[in-house]
Amino acid sequence: MSSASPAPMLAILLALLQLSLCSIGIAAASYPDFQLLNVKQSLLETKMFHPLKPSESHQLSNVTQTGDHPEKWKLKLLHRDRLSSNATSTFHHHRRRFLSRMERDVKRVAAILRRLPDGGNRQGDAAYEVKDFGSDVVSGMAQGSGEYFVRIGVGSPPRSQYMVIDSGSDIVWVQCQPCNQCYRQSDPVFNPADSASFAGVSCGSSVCERIENSGCNAGRSCRYEVSYGDGSYTKGTLAFETLTFGRTVVKNVAIGCGHINRGMFIGAAGLLGLGGGSMSLVGQLGGQTGGAFSYCLVSRGTDASGSLVFGRGAMPVGASWVPLLRNPRAPSFYYVGLSGLGVGGIQVPISEDIFRLTELGYGGVVMDTGTAVTRFPTSAYNAFRDAFVTQTTNLPRASRVSIFDTCYNLSGFISVRVPTVSFYFSGGPILTLPARNFLIPVDDIGTFCFAFAASGSGLSIIGNIQQEGIQISFDGANGFVGFGPNVC
Numbered sequence: 001m002s003s004a005s006p007a008p009m010l011a012i013l014l015a016l017l018q019l020s021l022c023s024i025g026i027a028a029a030s031y032p033d034f035q036l037l038n039v040k041q042s043l044l045e046t047k048m049f050h051p052l053k054p055s056e057s058h059q060l061s062n063v064t065q066t067g068d069h070p071e072k073w074k075l076k077l078l079h080r081d082r083l084s085s086n087a088t089s090t091f092h093h094h095r096r097r098f099l100s101r102m103e104r105d106v107k108r109v110a111a112i113l114r115r116l117p118d119g120g121n122r123q124g125d126a127a128y129e130v131k132d133f134g135s136d137v138v139s140g141m142a143q144g145s146g147e148y149f150v151r152i153g154v155g156s157p158p159r160s161q162y163m164v165i166d167s168g169s170d171i172v173w174v175q176c177q178p179c180n181q182c183y184r185q186s187d188p189v190f191n192p193a194d195s196a197s198f199a200g201v202s203c204g205s206s207v208c209e210r211i212e213n214s215g216c217n218a219g220r221s222c223r224y225e226v227s228y229g230d231g232s233y234t235k236g237t238l239a240f241e242t243l244t245f246g247r248t249v250v251k252n253v254a255i256g257c258g259h260i261n262r263g264m265f266i267g268a269a270g271l272l273g274l275g276g277g278s279m280s281l282v283g284q285l286g287g288q289t290g291g292a293f294s295y296c297l298v299s300r301g302t303d304a305s306g307s308l309v310f311g312r313g314a315m316p317v318g319a320s321w322v323p324l325l326r327n328p329r330a331p332s333f334y335y336v337g338l339s340g341l342g343v344g345g346i347q348v349p350i351s352e353d354i355f356r357l358t359e360l361g362y363g364g365v366v367m368d369t370g371t372a373v374t375r376f377p378t379s380a381y382n383a384f385r386d387a388f389v390t391q392t393t394n395l396p397r398a399s400r401v402s403i404f405d406t407c408y409n410l411s412g413f414i415s416v417r418v419p420t421v422s423f424y425f426s427g428g429p430i431l432t433l434p435a436r437n438f439l440i441p442v443d444d445i446g447t448f449c450f451a452f453a454a455s456g457s458g459l460s461i462i463g464n465i466q467q468e469g470i471q472i473s474f475d476g477a478n479g480f481v482g483f484g485p486n487v488c
Contacts (some may be wrong), residue, residue: 033345035420037435039413039446046094046444072313073245075150077165077306079298080267095443101147102402105372105463112168112371113457117329117361147464148297148369149268150308153244154255155195161187161269165295165308167369170277170332171211171226172243172284173234173256174270181260186267192257197242207254208238210279224256232263234270245310253284274369275332282476285310291476296488297369297468306488315473319482320429324474329361334474336481337426338365338460341380343387344419354380355460363458367472367481371463373403375455388450391419401442404449408439411446423462431483437466 081097149162154174161174162185175182177191192198201207201222203215208222215223217237227233236258243250258270273280274293282293294314298306325335338355341348354377357364363377376384385406395416398409410416418439422432440451451465473482 033420034417035435036415037418037439037448038415039410039448040415042436042441042448043444043446046441072309072311073248074314075152075245075308077295077298077308078149078151078162080147080149080164094441098442099402101372106403108371109375109455109461112333112366112368112461113459115330115332116459147372148295148306150272152272154190154241154269155192156197156242157195158242158244159187159190159194161185161190162267163270163272164268165272165274165369167274167334167367168332169226169271169273169370170275170280170283171224171256171273172253172271172279172281173224173226173236173258175234175261176236176257176259179259179261181262182258183261183263184267185269187269190257190269192239192241195241197240197251198257199240201238201240201254207279211238226256233261234258234263235260250285250288253281254279273332276326276334276476277332280332282310282474292474294471294473294482295369296471296486297464298488304488315475316471316482316485318485319471319473320431320484321475321480321482322425322427322429324476324479324481325357325364326479327357327361327364333366333368334481335364335366336462338423339426340424341376341384342420342422342424342430342432343384344391345422346387347424348383348387350380350383363460365460365462367462367467369464369467371461372465374452374463374466375459375461376452377458377460378454378456380460381452381454384452385450388419388421398447401447401449403453404442404451405453406450407442408448409446410448413446429483431470433466434469437468440465 148165150165151160151162153159154161163172163174175185175189177189177193179189182189200220203217203220203222205222211222211224212226215225217223222238223236224238225233225235234256236256239255239257240252241255241257243253243255256270274282277283282289282291285291289310290312292312292315293308293310294316295308296306298304322336325337327333327335335357337357339352340350340355355363355365375381389406392408395418396409398407401407418435420432421438422430424430438451439448441447442449455461469487471482471484471486471488474480475482
């Protein structure tokens with residue numbers, strides 16, 4: 001009897017290899033043209049979401065240090081919904097949570113554009129109209145504050161506080177007593193009088209000069225003021241304080257002590273800026289972490305937590321690395337080079353120039369934790385969307401919802417076959433998204449929408465919906481951002 005041909009077995013092995021490469025969405029050259037979206041599971045998650053109980057929010061321990069990398073600080077990340085849901089039954093309703101998120105998102109994008117030269121537009125573009133130490137990341141959907149929270153200690157002795165992480169902000173601040181005007185937060189407001197390590201920053205300090213909109217209080221202490229696009233703001237004095245991440249203690253961190261605060265930072269005590277500027281937490285830590293941090297954002301609507309890790313030990317082996325680009329006119333933001341978009345394994349015919357960051361600081365592609373929905377310039381978005389629609393004619397359509405103009409009625413389906421969606425980064429790496437990162441439920445009855453939108457400007461923003469479940473690492477010292485290889 002002749003032996004069986006090895007061809008079928010070889011084909012199976014090749015298919016398994018390709019599947020393993022694509023399980024986290026990273027591919028060097030090829031990837032499957034279609035994948036399955038589990039409609040039933042996605043809808044089930046919208047109904048099984050549970051906010052943190054008040055007792056859980058105060059007892060949550062979210063910082064660990066690994067034996068392999070004792071210098072690495074790992075924090076637990078939580079989504080804002082887990083906290084804000086405590087206050088109102090509104091957030092038990094998925095559609096209301098979604099609409100609230102989109103309202104904040106529009107304001108977030110408008111705020112980013114206002115910080116850029118000419119709103120991120122090139123000439124002729126239309127204006128926008130409307131360490132390793134870590135922490136688990138909780139999603140916090142407020143504009144200006146970002147969507148994900150971590151829990152850290154502030155002061156000596158440390159007082160546990162929820163802080164919003166924001167990769168587009170360069171300041172760390174907390175609400176402080178005496179509080180002339182404060183919004184509601186989960187923990188007692190920090191009282192600097194109870195901290196042995198609190199020390200005010202003087203007006204003449206070089207640190208004070210590095211803060212935008214700084215000034216003097218009675219000619220002595222340094223005053224700061226930060227406002228956000230939705231009308232939220234924080235005002236107070238600048239101080240040096242000790243921050244605690246589990247067993248890791250970091251002294252003399254410049255933070256804002258906010259005495260007048262307003263806005264949508266529901267549940268959180270303040271903001272942990274992770275931007276590219278010198279006054280962000282990453283910038284202040286400098287050599288302690290080598291400018292390196294990594295995060296994995298938990299998928300929305302689940303009770304799981306993600307992670308935020310600081311330090312060189314956080315840099316994974318096997319990631320797909322893309323060069324970071326710097327915009328001197330917007331140093332807080334992390335820009336990446338994007339050369340194109342793909343649908344169903346076919347690159348959409350879009351000029352690479354649409355995504356280019358110009359020498360004058362216009363256009364470009366920003367990675368942002370605080371923006372939910374990925375935005376592209378209108379012409380790029382239209383071509384991208386049309387390519388997706390062309391390959392989904394077998395799915396029943398639904399009316400537009402909020403900022404999404406391409407929606408489907410998937411009620412009654414258990415799973416559906418959808419084309420892959422990919423980002424082509426400059427230099428060759430391709431990020432192929434999981435189906436749940438681009439076709440998302442907007443209610444609990446089966447309406448799913450293509451989770452992208454037009455930016456209305458020359459700027460592109462890769463938002464947190466598209467980043468969910470993928471380990472993303474920033475190596476600021478060497479100028480790279482990595483995708484994978486791990487998932488969460």
